[in-house]
Amino acid sequence: MLTTFFRRKPDQNEVVQSLPKYSIARSGKDLLNTSERQALIRKIKRLFSITEEVWANHYLYAIEQFAELVQEVPASEIHHHSKAGGLIDHTLEALHAGIRIAQGYVLPPNSEPEHIASASDRWRFGAFIAILAHDIGKIVTDIEVVYRERGGEFQHWHPWYGNIPVEAEYSYRYKKRASNAKIAKSLHEKAAMSLLPRLLTRKAAQWVFEDTELLAQLFSTVTHSTFGGQAIAEIVRTADSASVAKNLGADTGIRTDHSSAVPLHEKLIVSLRKLINDGDLKRNKPGAAIWVTETDTWVVSKATMEAVRVQLLNEGHKGIPKNIVRLFEVLREHDLLIPNSEGDSVWTAEINDFAKNWQQKLTFLRFKNEIIWPTSNPDTFDGEVLPVDKAGNVIKSDPEESENATQTQQPVVDKNAEVLNQKIDDDKPLIQPPKELPEAKAEYEVLQVKQRQPEVKLPTTKSLSNLTAKQTQVQIPEDAQSSVHASTGVSSSEAKNLWKHSRRVQEDLLVQNDFVAWLLKGISRRNIRVNESKAPVHILENHVALVTPAIFNLYLDKNSLKKRLYEKRAGDKKVYTLLQKELESLDIHQRGSNGQNIVRMSVEGQRSQSELRVYLLNRECFPSLVNFSANKAMTIHL
Incomplete structure (x- = not known):
C-alpha cells in the first residue's frame, strides 16, 4: 500500500x-x-x-x-x-x-x-x-x-x-x-x-x-x-x-456543483474566439476590430469587449460585469493580456496599411496569437501595427521584454482534445504527401483617422453608450466610413447600378414573413404613411426605403402579441433588432460600401435637409407597389 x-x-x-x-x-x-x-x-x-x-x-x-x-x-x-x-x-x-x-x-x-x-x-x-x-x-x-x-x-x-x-x-x-x-x-x-x-x-x-x-x-x-x-x-x-x-456554463435553470462552473476569464476568451471565427468581427482591413501580426493579435478594446459581453448575455450567462474596464482587469489578472509599458491593459497603436494608403490610431487589447488561435495559424496583416505613447511617439519595444511581459497560459482545456486537435499549418494538406466573411462591422473609439493624399480629418465616433445591441455584432460608426461616400450621394437608379448581386424573391414568398405581410397590407390600405414628411416608408425608383427603427417600432406597437414574444427572446437587446435580423436574413436589401446593412439617406426640402437611416429593399420584389410614384427628393449615401 x-x-x-x-x-x-x-x-x-x-x-x-x-x-x-x-x-x-x-x-x-x-x-x-x-x-x-x-x-x-x-x-x-x-x-x-x-x-x-x-x-x-x-x-x-x-x-x-x-x-x-x-x-x-x-x-x-x-x-x-x-x-x-x-x-x-x-x-x-x-x-x-x-x-x-x-x-x-x-x-x-x-x-x-x-x-x-x-x-x-x-x-x-x-x-x-x-x-x-x-x-x-x-x-x-x-x-x-x-x-x-x-x-x-x-x-x-x-x-x-x-x-x-x-x-x-x-x-x-x-x-x-x-x-x-x-x-x-x-x-x-x-x-x-x-x-x-x-x-x-x-x-x-x-x-x-x-x-x-x-x-x-x-x-x-x-x-x-x-x-x-x-x-x-x-x-x-x-x-x-x-x-x-x-x-458553456450559462444559467440553464438547473443547479449544478460549483466546481463545474466555467470561470469568467475562460468565458471571455471562448466568446471572443467565436466572434472572430464566425466572422462577426472584421479582420486586417480598414474598419476592422482585429489586427493580427506574426506574434500578437490586437483587439480594438471597448467595442469588441462590449460585443463579447452581449454574446455571453445572449447565451444565458449570468454575473457578467457591466463595466467593460472590469472585463479588461479579469483578462489581465489571469495573464491573458500583454500589459503595456505602464502595466495597464489598454494599448494605443497606429495601424499602417501601405497597400491601401491608409492609417488609423486606435486603442487595443493585445494578446499572444496562441491565446486567440489555439488550433490554427491566422492570416497576418500585410502592414504594421505600431504601439505609440500618449504623445503619439512610437514605442520601441524590446523583443525579450515583450516575450516575458506575460505568461501565455490558455484557459484549461481537455488534454485529449489538445492532442487530437493539434495546431496544424492550415496551408499544408492534411495528407502527407498523398476567408474571411463579409464580416460584421466593429464600432470602436477612433482616436485619430487619417487618409493620406489628400488628408481628411474626421470627427471622433459616438460614445459606446450608443452601441447597437445587435446579437454578436457591432456597427461601424458612420464617422469612420469612407469620406467619399460621406460627402456625396447617389440617386436610386445610380445605387441600383452599384448593386452587383441584387436578389429577387417572389412577393408571394416574402409575404410568408409576418413583418413583410403587415408592411404591404399597411401600405395598400394607407395605414402606413409613404413618401411624406416623417413617413416610415419611402418608395424610390428602384428601392423601397424602410426608416429604422421607426418602421419596426410601429410594427411592434400594432402587434402587441408579437411584441411580447419578441421581448421574451430579446433579452438585453432592443426588441426591434430581432425584426431587423429577420429582415436581413431575407437578403433583399442593398448594403453600403463597407457592407453595413443600414445606410444613410438624405432628404432635400425647401428650407432644410434631414437625414434618415434606412434599409434599401429591392423594389423589383414588390410588384404590388408598381403604381407608386418614386420620391425624387431622396439621395442615398452608400
Whole structure:
C-alpha cells in the first residue's frame, strides 16, 4: 500500500506521448457505450410512448447511425462542446432537452383534436430527427477528415460516400474559413439535408412522407430556411441553445456543483474566439476590430469587449460585469493580456496599411496569437501595427521584454482534445504527401483617422453608450466610413447600378414573413404613411426605403402579441433588432460600401435637409407597389 502511495507520478509529457496519434473509427453502438451517453439515451427513451421494437428499429437506429457517421469530431472548433466527441454529446443533450420541450407543444399545430391524437407521435419523431440532424452538415463542409485502413495509405473521407471503415485510423481538422462569410457560415446548415436519409429507415421515411406539413417543417428546419420551420424549428432552436448554454456554463435553470462552473476569464476568451471565427468581427482591413501580426493579435478594446459581453448575455450567462474596464482587469489578472509599458491593459497603436494608403490610431487589447488561435495559424496583416505613447511617439519595444511581459497560459482545456486537435499549418494538406466573411462591422473609439493624399480629418465616433445591441455584432460608426461616400450621394437608379448581386424573391414568398405581410397590407390600405414628411416608408425608383427603427417600432406597437414574444427572446437587446435580423436574413436589401446593412439617406426640402437611416429593399420584389410614384427628393449615401 505504501509503495502505491509513494509511486512516482508519470510526467505530463509521458502521458501525452502515451496517447494514440490517431483516432480509431468505431461502430455507433460502441461510441454510445459510455455510462454518460447510455444514461442520456435512457432518459430520451422514457420521453416516448412507444414499444421496445419501435424504439430499437427506428429511434435508436437513427442515433447509432448518427454516431457512426460523425465519430469523435467536436461540435465546434473553439466554442461549445469543442473536445473530441463533442458533436455526439451536444446532440444527445439537445435531443433530451428538445423532446421535453416538444411535450409542451400541441403537435401537429392548429389541428382538430381527432387528428392530433393520431399524428402527435409522428410529429414528435419529426422533431427528434430534426434535432439529430441540426449540426450533422458540419462534417460535410467544416471538417476535413483523412483515414487509412490497416497497412494502407491515408485518403480523404467524404460522408456522402459512406462511413469511415470501422477500426480504421483517422484524423481531422477544421477547414479554413471561406472568403465569403455569408456562404461559409450557412453552408453546413444546407449540407445537413444531404445526410438526412442516412438517419431514417425505409419505414420511418414512408411514415414521415405521409404528412406533407410535417415534411415541409422538417426540411425547412434542417436547412435553416427563413420560412416554413415554425413549431419544429422553434423546438430545435430552443434545444440547441439549452445544450450550448449548459456546456458553456450559462444559467440553464438547473443547479449544478460549483466546481463545474466555467470561470469568467475562460468565458471571455471562448466568446471572443467565436466572434472572430464566425466572422462577426472584421479582420486586417480598414474598419476592422482585429489586427493580427506574426506574434500578437490586437483587439480594438471597448467595442469588441462590449460585443463579447452581449454574446455571453445572449447565451444565458449570468454575473457578467457591466463595466467593460472590469472585463479588461479579469483578462489581465489571469495573464491573458500583454500589459503595456505602464502595466495597464489598454494599448494605443497606429495601424499602417501601405497597400491601401491608409492609417488609423486606435486603442487595443493585445494578446499572444496562441491565446486567440489555439488550433490554427491566422492570416497576418500585410502592414504594421505600431504601439505609440500618449504623445503619439512610437514605442520601441524590446523583443525579450515583450516575450516575458506575460505568461501565455490558455484557459484549461481537455488534454485529449489538445492532442487530437493539434495546431496544424492550415496551408499544408492534411495528407502527407498523398476567408474571411463579409464580416460584421466593429464600432470602436477612433482616436485619430487619417487618409493620406489628400488628408481628411474626421470627427471622433459616438460614445459606446450608443452601441447597437445587435446579437454578436457591432456597427461601424458612420464617422469612420469612407469620406467619399460621406460627402456625396447617389440617386436610386445610380445605387441600383452599384448593386452587383441584387436578389429577387417572389412577393408571394416574402409575404410568408409576418413583418413583410403587415408592411404591404399597411401600405395598400394607407395605414402606413409613404413618401411624406416623417413617413416610415419611402418608395424610390428602384428601392423601397424602410426608416429604422421607426418602421419596426410601429410594427411592434400594432402587434402587441408579437411584441411580447419578441421581448421574451430579446433579452438585453432592443426588441426591434430581432425584426431587423429577420429582415436581413431575407437578403433583399442593398448594403453600403463597407457592407453595413443600414445606410444613410438624405432628404432635400425647401428650407432644410434631414437625414434618415434606412434599409434599401429591392423594389423589383414588390410588384404590388408598381403604381407608386418614386420620391425624387431622396439621395442615398452608400
